[in-house]
Amino acid sequence: MNRPLRIAHLYPDLLNLYADKGNILTLQQRMAWRGYAVEIIRVQHTDDAKPGEYDLVLLGGGSDREQELVGRTLRRNVAEWKAAVEDGLPLLAVCGGYQLLGEYYQLPNGTKIPGLELLDLRTEAGSPRLIGNIAIQSEVGIILGFENHGGRTRHRHAPLGTVISGHGNNGEDGQEGVRYKNVIGTYIHGPLLPKNPALADMILQLAMDYAGISGTLRPLDDRMEQAARQAFMERRMELAPAVLQHK
Known part of the structure; x- marks a missing residue:
């Protein structure tokens, strides 16, 4: 019999600004x-x-103050984090958590909040904030959600996806998020995974493989989720039918 899959929710008392608990509940329920x-x-x-x-x-994500506190705490054992990431530890980082994966987040006054330097990634505050619904094309199809960030992130890795509608990492290069080994960083929240069951399953399969838990996740009946996604894309994002067929 397989042991339980161990999912760590880091600092939910500080980093739950964008309903990140919903991501945990989605992962837990889809496994159950x-x-x-x-x-x-x-x-x-x-x-x-x-x-x-x-x-x-x-x-997850939090304010600049909370992000700085979390970064300081995590850097105490940064060597362990770097080793785990290189070994394939699956890690989902959202918004402020995404920014912490890099070298720094530079505030409007020029102050730099040091990151974990797990990725070749840097973020600088910009204006105006990049806010609104977003859709990106990724390896698991269209990923939907909401973005609200002042940071402009640039990195040297593969993106999570390319922007169909919305702003993405910096509003300029057409990329959103990052994918490095089993690390996924993104500005998409609201929360992310309830809206994107295919992405949730991809992350869970990565975690199972990393943990040595046998089995391939069988498909679930996601007709309700897909109907909600379809309605969201058509009514809230007004995406063309040619885009919708690639969902």
């Missing part, structure tokens, strides 16, 4: 529907995270 057990490890801001003990990590 398939008969797999999940252990959710909630790492509070007073705890030291232990990347070697997790199969999947979620790092």
Whole structure:
């Protein structure tokens, strides 16, 4: 019998600005529907995270102050994080968590909040904020959500996807998010995974493979989720039928 999949939710007491708890609930429920057990490890801001003990990590978004505090805490064992990422640890980082993956986030006054330097990535504050619904084309089809960020992120890795509608990493290069090994960073929230079950399943399969848990995730009946996605794209984003057929 397989052991539970260990999912770490890092600092939910600080980094839950964009309903990131919804991502955890989605991952947990989609595993339960398939008969797999999940252990959710909630790492509070007073705890030291232990990347070697997790199969999947979620790092959410927060304010600049909270982001700086979390970055300072995580950097205490940054060597462990770098080793785990290079070894294939699946990590989903959203908004502020995404920015922390890089070298720094530069505030409007020029102050730089140091990141973990796990990726070749930098973020600088810009104006105006990039706000609105967003759709990107990715390896799992169209990913939908909402973005609200002042940061302009640039990196030297593959993107999570290309922008169909919205702003993306910086509003200029047509890219959104980052994909490096099993690390996914993105500005898409609201939360991300309930709207994008295919992405949730991709992340879960990566985590199962990393954990050595046998099995391939069987398809679920996602007709309700797909109907909601279709309505969102047609009514809220007004995407053309030619785009919708690639969902």
